[in-house]
Amino acid sequence: MSRRGDEEGNRRVSPRALTIAGSDSGAGAGIQADLKTFAALEVYGLSAITAITAQNTRSVYAAYELPVELIEAQIDAVLEDIGADAAKTGMLASPQIIEAVAGRVRKWNLRLVVDPVMRAKSGDALLQSDAVQALRSQLLPLAEVITPNLPEAEILVGGPIDTLEDMREAARRIHALGVQHVVVKGGHSSGEPIDVYFDGQQFVELRSQRIKTAHTHGTGCTFSAAITALLARGLPVEKAVAGAKRYITEAIRQAPGIGHGHGPVEHFWQWRQLATSTDAGSEGLIGAS
Ligand SMILES: Nc1ncnc2c1ncn2[C@@H]1O[C@H](COP(=O)(O)OP(=O)(O)O)[C@@H](O)[C@H]1O
Numbered sequence: 090m091s092r093r094g095d096e097e098g099n100r101r102v103s104p105r106a107l108t109i110a111g112s113d114s115g116a117g118a119g120i121q122a123d124l125k126t127f128a129a130l131e132v133y134g135l136s137a138i139t140a141i142t143a144q145n146t147r148s149v150y151a152a153y154e155l156p157v158e159l160i161e162a163q164i165d166a167v168l169e170d171i172g173a174d175a176a177k178t179g180m181l182a183s184p185q186i187i188e189a190v191a192g193r194v195r196k197w198n199l200r201l202v203v204d205p206v207m208r209a210k211s212g213d214a215l216l217q218s219d220a221v222q223a224l225r226s227q228l229l230p231l232a233e234v235i236t237p238n239l240p241e242a243e244i245l246v247g248g249p250i251d252t253l254e255d256m257r258e259a260a261r262r263i264h265a266l267g268v269q270h271v272v273v274k275g276g277h278s279s280g281e282p283i284d285v286y287f288d289g290q291q292f293v294e295l296r297s298q299r300i301k302t303a304h305t306h307g308t309g310c311t312f313s314a315a316i317t318a319l320l321a322r323g324l325p326v327e328k329a330v331a332g333a334k335r336y337i338t339e340a341i342r343q344a345p346g347i348g349h350g351h352g353p354v355e356h357f358w359q360w361r362q363l364a365t366s367t368d369a370g371s372e373g374l375i376g377a378s
């Protein structure tokens with residue numbers, strides 16, 4: 090049990106989520122995007138930083154991995170005191186960091202969303218190539234949800250993904266690695282950005298219009314953070330994934346247009362209206378509250 094709820098008496102207890110990820114100095118992706126998403130979805134955000142990048146909307150100029158012991162200490166410090174209802178991983182950089190994080194996920198019995206970050210949109214590597222095997226064998230079997238984009242899914246399954254049927258087959262094969270719920274994201278496809286969800290039994294296609302914009306920096310971080318926040322709020326996985334898709338679509342639509350390259354998305358629009366609206370008979374993301 091990773092959440093300490095008993096000792097809080099009558100104080101308002103908000104859901105809590107932990108991000109274990111890298112810092113993006115431009116604040117469009119990484120820890121910064123995750124914490125903004127948690128805050129926008131009214132979840133108290135905790136962080137354990139794995140690496141520090143010097144990054145903006147154009148490029149990653151430098152990256153420095155933090156010592157494994159410091160990453161473990163950050164996770165232990167926040168969980169032994171505050172607790173988390175759900176956690177996510179982003180940039181993990183090396184096999185050593187993956188091994189340490191897997192150990193802490195087991196120690197604290199965390200509900201885990203894995204965003205298997207490998208490269209930034211600028212093309213810069215954020216994961217060492219020899220870390221993919223550690224990701225497959227050590228972290229994926231602990232994951233409740235994984236959210237690879239198309240290039241990441243191709244690396245995980247070792248082959249090209251060109252069609253919706255290929256996305257379904259990739260989801261099946263990643264599920265077979267031990268992940269409970271797989272979302273293969275379609276942002277890198279040429280047509281509509283269709284994400285394919287698979288829970289081991291059924292497939293769901295999450296569809297949206299493609300928004301014509303250069304400002305998609307941090308979309309994967311924001312999407313996986315929104316899933317984590319909605320899980321922390323108590324939504325079942327399929328609803329959390331569907332809610333996150335609505336959240337990221339609107340966040341891209343409202344992007345503020347910052348910087349000279351791929352700018353960040355917008356987190357602080359009126360999500361609550363979307364969350365509680367009853368379009369097409371649904372209950373909204375979280376139901377009225
Ligand atoms: N131009 C776009 N319009 C609408 N949705 C998009 C667009 N680009 C990406 N998405 C959505 O954003 C989420 C992140 O996708 P993707 O860009 O593939 O991830 P990553 O940032 O990890 O490369 C997915 O839900 C995807 O469908």
Ligand SMILES: Cc1ncc(COP(=O)(O)OP(=O)(O)O)c(N)n1
Nearest residue numbers: 111118119209210306307308309310
């Ligand atoms: C520190 C850091 N972590 C992750 C990313 C990648 O973010 P993601 O949302 O997967 O994709 P892009 O923003 O690169 O399109 C990053 N850039 N930096």
